[in-house]
Amino acid sequence: MSAVQHWEPRVITPAEAGVAPSAAGLIDYLRDRTDQGTLDQLLVEEKALVFRGFGVDPDHLDPVMDLLLPGRLAYVHGNSPRTKVGDNVYTSTEYPPEYTISMHNELSYAHSYPSRLMFFCQQAAETGGATPVVDGVRWLEALDDEITAAFADGVRYLQNLHGGMGLGKSWQDTFETSDRDEVTAFLAESAAQVEWTKDGGLRIIQLRPATIKHPVTNTEVWFNQADQWHPAGLGDETARALAQIMPAEELPQAVTLADGTPVPDAWAVQIRDRGLDSAVDVNWNSGDVLLIDNLLVGHGRRPFTGARRVLVAMSA
Known part of the structure; x- marks a missing residue:
């Protein structure tokens, strides 16, 4: 041990x-x-x-x-x-x-x-x-090698933020402003794909690492929210309900592997459960x-x- x-x-x-x-x-x-x-x-x-x-x-x-x-x-x-x-x-x-x-x-x-x-x-x-x-090291070590290998190139996050009425948070609440230019300027620094939609919403796609190294200790840790952004990470009943409402790419938030490949439900559940079990x-x-x-x-x-x-x- x-x-x-x-x-x-x-x-x-x-x-x-x-x-x-x-x-x-x-x-x-x-x-x-x-x-x-x-x-x-x-x-x-x-x-x-x-x-x-x-x-x-x-x-x-x-x-x-x-x-x-x-x-x-x-x-x-x-x-x-x-x-x-x-x-x-x-x-x-x-x-x-x-x-x-x-x-x-x-x-x-x-x-x-x-x-x-x-x-x-x-x-x-x-x-x-x-x-x-x-401990992020323990969480990383708890995951199957198949999962950590698949996430080696990072995580692709998708956010759909409504403009004041809809499922999830609005972009105004998310960025604590109602100034679109201010939000655009903020996101310009992030290398994100940004689209203002016709209904006044905001769509954001970002590629981020799945693990990072601490700047002082150089320790590698699991560092992402793939399971939280995945419907299966919310539980079977919630996942089924969301799937009946809209496809994953239209949910307030969704996640894939770096190349756009879907993350299997079982992987999201394993990441969630082993993080909690290691806590x-x-x-x-x-x-x-x-x-x-x-x-x-x-x-x-x-x-x-x-x-x-x-x-x-x-x-x-």
């Missing part, structure tokens, strides 16, 4: 940090590590950090984020339903609570993706609601903060009951 299989996030408590069990104590700890330049190193080494027992609340969240996420990014070109609740701070997702959200690296389908993600648990769920995290759950306490290296670690969400509020922010 490899060391990768034993990986889990590093939990840092006030006692370990040697500071008061408060948001102010966490801020002092983070400021010291930032000044010393050791926080970046710690995150790369541990891949994910859970700050627990500091009792962070919304009133003290901004100074914590300023230290963890210098230069916060907007969720531009994101495909998950979210609500913006602050300065580049969002609800983590608004998918119905009864569903599992499979593992993924944030914006791995886009030409520009964050290197860090921070999650803040304002209110833990009554039951469930963990955020599973998966470690971060079970939330209200006030917890989770920081992850978005290149090294994928994340998802377990089903839950009761009210749950987890916020997310990201940085380059």
Whole structure:
């Protein structure tokens, strides 16, 4: 059994940090590590950090984020339903609570993706609601050789974004603007194929890698959303329902191999299931903060009951 299989996030408590069990104590700890330049190193080494027992609340969240996420990014070109609740701070997702959200690296389908993600648990769920995290090396090693070989040339993503009414997200919500020129300029940097449709929608085709190497560790990891963009990754019933509505190329999002060859249903299911099976759950306490290296670690969400509020922010 490899060391990768034993990986889990590093939990840092006030006692370990040697500071008061408060948001102010966490801020002092983070400021010291930032000044010393050791926080970046710690995150790369541990891949994910859970700050627990500091009792962070919304009133003290901004100074914590300023230290963890210098230069916060907007969720531009994101495909998950979210609500913006602050300065580049969002609800983590608004998918119905009864569903599992499979593992993924944030914006791995886009030409520009964050290197860090921070999650803040304002209110833990009554039951469930963990955020599973998966080591990208372990996920890659868990897949059959046939699949990794087929994805060697990358992943072809197709997005159909409506102009205000339709299935899925609108392009206005996706890019946080109603200015078509601004969207066109943004996508011009991505080498994507872009088409504004007659009904006011936007069609985007992008070729992206299936794996990447971390710029510091040179570690190769699984880094794509092929299973999430594939109908089979949503479950048999959902896949059948979508197939009855429209062909795959007309869905809000679809995926193929780099040369346009369809991805077999069984492959999408294997990628989804082995990512989830390889994950470690971060079970939330209200006030917890989770920081992850978005290149090294994928994340998802377990089903839950009761009210749950987890916020997310990201940085380059």
